[in-house]
Amino acid sequence: MSHNYFKTYPNKDGFFNEYGGAFIPPVLESEMKKITDAYFTISKSHDFINELRSIRKHYQGRPTPVYYCNRLSQKYGGRIYLKREDLNHTGAHKLNHCMGEALLAKYLGKKKLIAETGAGQHGVALATAAAYFGLECEIHMGEVDIAKEHPNVVRMKILGATVVPVSHGLKTLKEAVDSAFEAYLKDPINSIYCIGSVVGPHPFPMMVRDFQRVVGIEAREQYMEMTGELPDSVVACVGGGSNAMGIFSAFLDDEEVAIYGVEPGGRSMNLGDHAATMSFGTPGIIHGFKCYTLQDENGEPSPVYSVASGLDYPGVGPEHSMLKDIKRVNYDVINDTECIDAFYELSRLEGIIPALESSHAVAYALKLAQKYPQSSILVNLSGRGDKDIDFIMDTFGLPK
Amino acid sequence: MNRIQQLFSKKQKQILSVYFTAGFPQLHDTVSIIELLEKHGVDMIEIGIPFSDPLADGNVIQHSSTVALANGMSLSVLFSQLEHIRKTVSIPLILMGYINPVLQFGVEKFCETCQSIGIDGVILPDLPLHEYTKEYKHIFEQYGIQNILLISPQTEESRIRMIDQQTQAFIYMVSSSSTTGTKSKFNDEQIHYFKRISSMNLQNPLLVGFGISNTETFAQVCEYTHGAIVGSACIKALEQPGTLEQNISTFVSSIKG
Numbered sequence: 001m002s003h004n005y006f007k008t009y010p011n012k013d014g015f016f017n018e019y020g021g022a023f024i025p026p027v028l029e030s031e032m033k034k035i036t037d038a039y040f041t042i043s044k045s046h047d048f049i050n051e052l053r054s055i056r057k058h059y060q061g062r063p064t065p066v067y068y069c070n071r072l073s074q075k076y077g078g079r080i081y082l083k084r085e086d087l088n089h090t091g092a093h094k095l096n097h098c099m100g101e102a103l104l105a106k107y108l109g110k111k112k113l114i115a116e117t118g119a120g121q122h123g124v125a126l127a128t129a130a131a132y133f134g135l136e137c138e139i140h141m142g143e144v145d146i147a148k149e150h151p152n153v154v155r156m157k158i159l160g161a162t163v164v165p166v167s168h169g170l171k172t173l174k175e176a177v178d179s180a181f182e183a184y185l186k187d188p189i190n191s192i193y194c195i196g197s198v199v200g201p202h203p204f205p206m207m208v209r210d211f212q213r214v215v216g217i218e219a220r221e222q223y224m225e226m227t228g229e230l231p232d233s234v235v236a237c238v239g240g241g242s243n244a245m246g247i248f249s250a251f252l253d254d255e256e257v258a259i260y261g262v263e264p265g266g267r268s269m270n271l272g273d274h275a276a277t278m279s280f281g282t283p284g285i286i287h288g289f290k291c292y293t294l295q296d297e298n299g300e301p302s303p304v305y306s307v308a309s310g311l312d313y314p315g316v317g318p319e320h321s322m323l324k325d326i327k328r329v330n331y332d333v334i335n336d337t338e339c340i341d342a343f344y345e346l347s348r349l350e351g352i353i354p355a356l357e358s359s360h361a362v363a364y365a366l367k368l369a370q371k372y373p374q375s376s377i378l379v380n381l382s383g384r385g386d387k388d389i390d391f392i393m394d395t396f397g398l399p400k
Numbered sequence: 401m402n403r404i405q406q407l408f409s410k411k412q413k414q415i416l417s418v419y420f421t422a423g424f425p426q427l428h429d430t431v432s433i434i435e436l437l438e439k440h441g442v443d444m445i446e447i448g449i450p451f452s453d454p455l456a457d458g459n460v461i462q463h464s465s466t467v468a469l470a471n472g473m474s475l476s477v478l479f480s481q482l483e484h485i486r487k488t489v490s491i492p493l494i495l496m497g498y499i500n501p502v503l504q505f506g507v508e509k510f511c512e513t514c515q516s517i518g519i520d521g522v523i524l525p526d527l528p529l530h531e532y533t534k535e536y537k538h539i540f541e542q543y544g545i546q547n548i549l550l551i552s553p554q555t556e557e558s559r560i561r562m563i564d565q566q567t568q569a570f571i572y573m574v575s576s577s578s579t580t581g582t583k584s585k586f587n588d589e590q591i592h593y594f595k596r597i598s599s600m601n602l603q604n605p606l607l608v609g610f611g612i613s614n615t616e617t618f619a620q621v622c623e624y625t626h627g628a629i630v631g632s633a634c635i636k637a638l639e640q641p642g643t644l645e646q647n648i649s650t651f652v653s654s655i656k657g
Contacts, residue, residue, distance in 0.1 A: 013530070023499055025455060025525040027574060030554035168466065169452060178462075181455055285500040286453055288526065298474040299504030300452055 014202020020318030078369030092383030094125035100211035102129035116176035119310035120152025122196030127161035197240025198317035201288035216250025239311030243382035264306035265333035355383035415627025423473025449497030521546035
């Protein structure tokens with residue numbers, strides 16, 4: 001890693017080594033170029049930076065704290081810390097990039113924000129940003145996820161967003177992305193696509209990462225202030241990978257810090273039973289960018305599954321794909337059972353109900369703590385679990 | 401001269417190129433549909449390789465892709481169906497699809513197979529120009545496969561000229577900032593765009609795609625360009641009750657009049 005990391009990656013065409021880029025039809029290509037150019041000029045302006053800074057402080061409630069898990073650490077060993085993105089306004093890290101994207105939309109004079117959502121966290125965050133800036137908001141969501149994430153659907157509607165149910169294919173996140181892109185293409189002049197993670201064609205993986213970097217910058221500073229040193233490990237869950245890129249980005253240069261990206265292992269290691277893109281996938285092109293992809297021999301994206309809707313995606317951020325290849329980040333899996341166990345452990349030992357997505361990271365931290373009881377572990381607790389409680393009660397019930 | 405250039409040297413007006421999704425409505429309809437389209441006076445055919453993640457297509461073509469994939473269509477199945485196509489069909493044939501299935505198949509193997517079958521060109525809407533020239537152009541050229549590139553109303557003039565240098569077939573003009581699908585009539589803005597590109601005097605002929613569904617829209621684009629590409633309207637016709645031949649015959653007259 002070098003200090004020029006953020007200037008080197010991505011390159012001007014949006015590539016992180018071989019990954020990323022913009023594999024898109026020409027209509028989208030010209031729109032993406034406009035967004036890229038606008039992002040580079042507007043996001044560097046003092047007005048933009050000041051407005052975003054003020055929003056983060058007064059509206060989102062940043063900085064979110066770093067918290068030492070006393071009882072969890074006593075039980076499992078190690079010293080486990082959480083970066084509390086669950087305390088960010090709307091209950092997840094997603095608002096960090098949504099406010100940035102919506103602010104950019106405002107500067108560009110756009111009237112409408114369009115996006116997909118999996119668990120509904122990105123949708124809620126974007127609907128929130130739209131309400132804040134007085135913009136229209138249209139969220140595309142798979143029917144399966146709509147049924148599973150009812151509270152978030154209601155929240156989006158209360159916030160004034162239109163929720164468009166997606167009924168083709170597996171009716172989850174991948175189909176929602178296709179549907180949202182299609183809606184965006186119908187009116188790229190007045191609307192802007194606000195992708196929900198560090199995925200999609202350039203400039204989204206770069207833009208979303210940049211807006212999420214605040215998580216890592218804060219966490220590193222807060223952790224240093226609390227302990228006087230760097231953590232031995234940093235852990236985050238990876239679906240598309242936005243919360244992970246947020247926290248990892250601050251530690252990439254710290255070679256002594258081991259970084260772990262945790263993928264959803266689902267029900268089994270068979271294709272279709274998980275969404276562990278980097279653990280089991282191969283390079284491919286999906287949704288306009290190159291990344292590790294779960295796909296069949298014909299290049300068709302495979303069905304994916306995870307107990308956590310927000311991790312249920314057959315691709316992954318191009319920067320993660322590169323960080324895997326250059327071995328700076330270790331990617332590993334946590335299955336559904338381990339995830340649910342961690343969900344209850346954090347709830348009952350610390351009084352924090354984590355999102356099922358974030359529970360994957362917590363579960364991995366518990367493993368690390370048991371394996372290296374002398375070590376310190378900083379986990380990005382990317383979201384709170386209120387949205388998951390009905391699903392958990394219906395599917396798993398209370399622990400025995 | 402390749403088959404596409406031969407076509408345009410014989411006929412400069414009213415070119416009708418038809419798109420359909422391979423494997424739709426039935427897996428083994430591919431060859432019959434191609435033969436019938438030629439028989440009923442279509443000038444060129446674009447055979448769609450179905451993909452479940454189509455960023456450029458509207459509902460009709462997406463739906464046909466879903467059905468085709470469920471029927472078991474894939475690039476290798478398609479190639480085996482087309483193995484002897486040149487025994488019965490002489491008009492230009494183009495494959496249209498997304499880049500990932502081609503990458504997983506292998507770009508060189510793909511071009512080699514296209515050449516051996518007698519496929520003249522390829523349209524990959526999500527393969528950007530600079531990626532094509534950097535990574536794949538030499539392979540396409542080695543096997544004599546024309547890469548047909550798309551332009552939209554937003555494409556800059558310098559880029560259109562660059563695209564014009566990269567192909568010896570035609571330029572695919574996307575009619576609007578939208579996905580594929582039918583419209584009843586083109587508006588003034590679109591007509592202005594057709595005129596603007598037509599007056600650039602490019603070396604390649606121009607075909608307009610997206611939104612042509614009837615005699616009126618076909619006549620509108622033919623006034624300013626060499627002809628049109630029709631996709632969604634054909635897919636809809638193939639779904640009608642009746643034989644393939646009846647449906648195709650009705651469809652062709654609904655466009656050409």
